[in-house]
Each structure stands twice: as C-alpha cells, then as structure tokens.
Amino acid sequence: MNPSGPSGPASDSRNTRRKLLLVWAATALLLLGLVTLAVVRTGPAPGTDFLAGPHDQRPAHPAAAPGTHAPEPQASPAADLDAEIQRILAENSGYRIGVALVDTHGGEPRSYGDGSEFVAASTAKIITAAAYYHLVETGEKSLDVPLGSFDAAFQVKAMVNASSDDSWLLLMQDIGYPTLIEYAASIGISYDPEQNMLTPAEMALLLRQLSTGKLLNAEHTKELLGYMQQTNNERLIPAAVGPDVTVQHKYGELEGYVHDAAVLTSGGRSYALAIYSWGEDGESEERLAVIHQLTEAVTGALLS
Template sequence: MTNPGPRPAAPTHRRNVVLVWAAAVLVLAAVVVLGAIRTVPSPGSDSQTRDFLTRDFPTGDVLTVAHQQAPDPAEAAPAAPAAAAVDLPAEMQRIIGEHPDHRIGVAVMNTRDGQLQSYGDVAPYTAASTAKVLTAAAYYHLVETGDKSLDAPLGAFNAAFQLKAMINTSSDDSWLLLMRDIGYPNLTAYAATLGITYDPEQNLLAPADMARLLTQLATGKLLNADHTAELLGYMQHTNDEDLIPAAIAPGITVHHKYGVVQGYVHDAALLSAGDRSYAVVIYTWGPDDADSADRLDLIHDLTRQLTGALFGL
C-alpha cells in the first residue's frame, strides 16, 4: 500500500477569512457595549439607576431627548398664575388690628341682592356730613309728595341751590337750612320708614344704616328717576376727592359723600363697574388729625382691599 505522505496544509486564504470575521465580530460587540455605556447617563443613586433602566420609552423618545436643544428662557417661562382671591374678612381684620387706637367700622352692601358685610366697630358713629345724604333724600321725598318745592326760596337762594351746595360742596349752612325746613321730627320719622334710626340733634348713624340708605338710593327705592340722577350727580366730583375716590382703580364709578369732624373721618360711597354695584361705608375715629397722612393711608388701604375683593381690580 502506497504511503500517501503528509496532508497538505489548509490554504492560507481560508485562515485569513476566518480571522477577519472573528475580528469583525469583536469590533461590533465593542461598538454595541460602548454605545450602551454612552447612552445611559450617570445616575445619582441606585434607585435612579433602576428607574431609568426600567423606564418604558416610546420609540424615538431617547433620541429626541438626546438631541433636544435647551429651550429659550422667554419661551419656556410658565404663564403667570392667576391672582389669588382676596380673603376680605382676613384683610379687614388685619388692617383694623394694625390701628388699635382707632375706631373703624366698615359696611359693604351688594345693591343687587342687599347682602350686607360688616367689619370692625359697627356701633353708631357721629356721622358728620355723610348724614347730609339722608337730609337730601328726605327733602326730595317731600318735593315728590307735593309738600315742598325746589323752587321755593330758602336762605339767600332756593331749595334746589341749597341741596346741591349741601351735597357737592358739603355746605353746613345749607344743611341747617334744609333740616329746619323739613323739621327734625319729620326727618327722624322719614329715616324710620327706611329702617334707619336717626336723631338729627345727635347725628348718629351706624355704618350699616348708611349702607342701606345708599343701596335704596342706587336702586331707585327712595326717589323718582330724575331726583335720583340729580342727587347722584351731586355726589360726583365733589370738593374733596381724597378719601375713597383717591384709592379707586380705573373702571370703577364712584358716587360718595365724605364727612370730617372732631377726629371722625368718614366716606360713604356707591361703587359700580360692569354689572356689579356696592354701597361701601368706612367710618373712622382716631386721636390723630383728621387730615393726617396716616388716616388717609388707613382709608386708602381699606378701599383697595375692598375693591380688590369686590371687583377684582
């Protein structure tokens, strides 16, 4: 039997092919591992690592996040939150508590439904000139019943002149003439028909009673349309607009009557905007001067809080 001799070695080119494929597999594995390492961000804790690795990303989300540019700060800023509603009782109590040496009484009545809110000391105050609105209403009422005439002489002028002077420029002389012409007992009786306790000699009114008077005026329950409009007209652009009107936001209409005497500083106003209307009465007494900056600040602070709550302005 013939010896075939040694077997020839495998062709060199076949070994080269195998080596090339093995190297390719190793390179591909290295690329995959490196890509995985670079894709996962460094976690801050073990729990964060588990959260990230177990998160179920929709297709494409990782790439989107990886390549997303930082947002423009102006575009990314969240919308400003809506202004928080004013806690009116809390704000009223805060302001009143900051002035322990003052008497402060506040009454607010919704002229649409008659709902009353009262804060602070609501006992009667010396009403000062705010009571002139009651005298004016009583006189107009007598005109409407035929017992008085606006054209009748009264003092150096006629009753119509005295009415305007009493309300628009707060003339005390005109007030005295009109009260005497009405008669003090008649004025007290008229107030009683409105549910208001009033003695002209004492000139005492509670803030809530003043709010009731203004509400009845605003809703046409006191006087006819012409006299209502005339009286309200006198309560605008008066000779002193430094109290409630000075703290009113634009868009709110104001009709008011102020009163100042011997430490008392009051303002009683009808405020309206859109379909909202309120009688707002602020009565104050204090040891400081009636025209002091502190008293003005007190009334302005009360007014701003009230109007902010009532009108959102």
C-alpha cells in the first residue's frame, strides 16, 4: 500500500478553494494600494510643506540648467561708486580729502572722507558772486556802476572766470561782510568771509541751488554758470571728464589746499561734485591724479 499516492476529490476541492482565497487577497491588496495612491496624488498642493521632508522642499526659483551657474546678485551702481571712492581715499590717506556729491534734481548729498570744514580758498567766490547778483535783483546794487578800475560786471566775471582775488576783495567790500554773512545764512550756509571756511557738502548744495535756478533769475544764473566754463585753470575736474559732459566749476588753491567744485551735466542728468583736499605738495601731479580718479569714478558711474 502506498500512503503517498494520488489525492481524492475532497483533497482537490480544498486546494482549489485555498488558491482562490489567495487570489482574492492579492486582488484586495492591489485595490487598496491603488486607492491610497489616488488619495496621495490628489492631496495638498506640493507647494506646501505637507509630505515634504527637510530635503524634499521645492526650490523658490527654478534650478539652473546643467552646466550653468545661477546669476550672482548684482551690486547697485551707488554701492559700486561708494566702494570705489572709499578705495581711492584709502589709497591716498596721506592727503586730507573731503568729497560731496549730490543729484541736482533732489536728494541728500553723499559725503566721503573728511566732511568737516576746510579753508574754502577761491571756491567761496561763488557765494560772493551769487550775493552780488541777488543784490542787483533786489535793486540794491547794479552791475553797471564803477567798481575799482572797471564796472561791477567786469569784477564779477574776473573773480569767477579768472579767479581774481582783487576783484573778490572789491566785491566783498561793496557788499559788506555782515550782508554777505546774512545772505549765506539765507541759503543755508554758515559762512564768515573773514574765516572763509566751508564743508564739501555745503559747497555741493550751493552749486545745486545755483544750477537749478533757486538762487538767481534765469539771466543771472546763465551768466554766472557761463563764467564757470573755460576758466583759467582747467587742470582739475574738467581734465577728467569726457566730451559729452558739461563742466561748470570753481577751483581754489591756497597754502596746501587744492579744491574743485563743479556741476557735471550729461543727457539730462546733473550732479554737483565738490572735492576738497589738503596736503604738503600743493597742486602736484599726484594731487591732480587723485582728483582725476575721483572725478572719473563719479562720471563713470553716473554719467556714462
């Protein structure tokens, strides 16, 4: 007798039912998996943190294409200019230098280096010229009256365009020191002609007021700014600008002080720039080079 022989019908039935149960169970598991996947796929938007682990967040911006680099944040022109001016000043620390820059269309002046008072030298002649024109406009003075060997109009032009100290003295005496101090105060400048001290920022703001017609009428504004072009010394700021930039300026030199202050205009943009400096060498090539570098930094950033 062989106990391991073929099974009977009952045994075959049991085996069939067992196989069917296994198939049904597998089918149920498959259906449950499909339902779960559908729930997950229709869940919260992937822009949220839901279901996203710490290393599975979507980037805020699309990733750069393979082989390329995301663009670096660009510094603003103003920040670049600030850094360049600071670099020039640091490399020339043997000089005492103050720089002020202001948009003639508005805004506060930006100051660099030494912002305290300097002996203004001949840059302050612009205050005297503006004061005299103002008195002409109020009827207290005339450009046609004799003053020294010539008339007042001649003395104003000689003082500004040729930087004549004799003309300056004649005009200040004719105005009177108290009146000159009062006029300067009326335009926001604390100025004593006997001390002749100004900050670079005061000079820049003076030029902004002049160039925008805040000080004088249109005729006198044009005339005075005209005297500030093609002066007897164009070696400072004017020598460092391109042909597309108009320069109206007043320089000053006295016992180690070398200054220049200018209105720079190109393509509808206009800035007042004042550079005051002191050193042992006067108007040396080294000093001129510093003023040229500062001017080129400003015009390159703002007027190019």
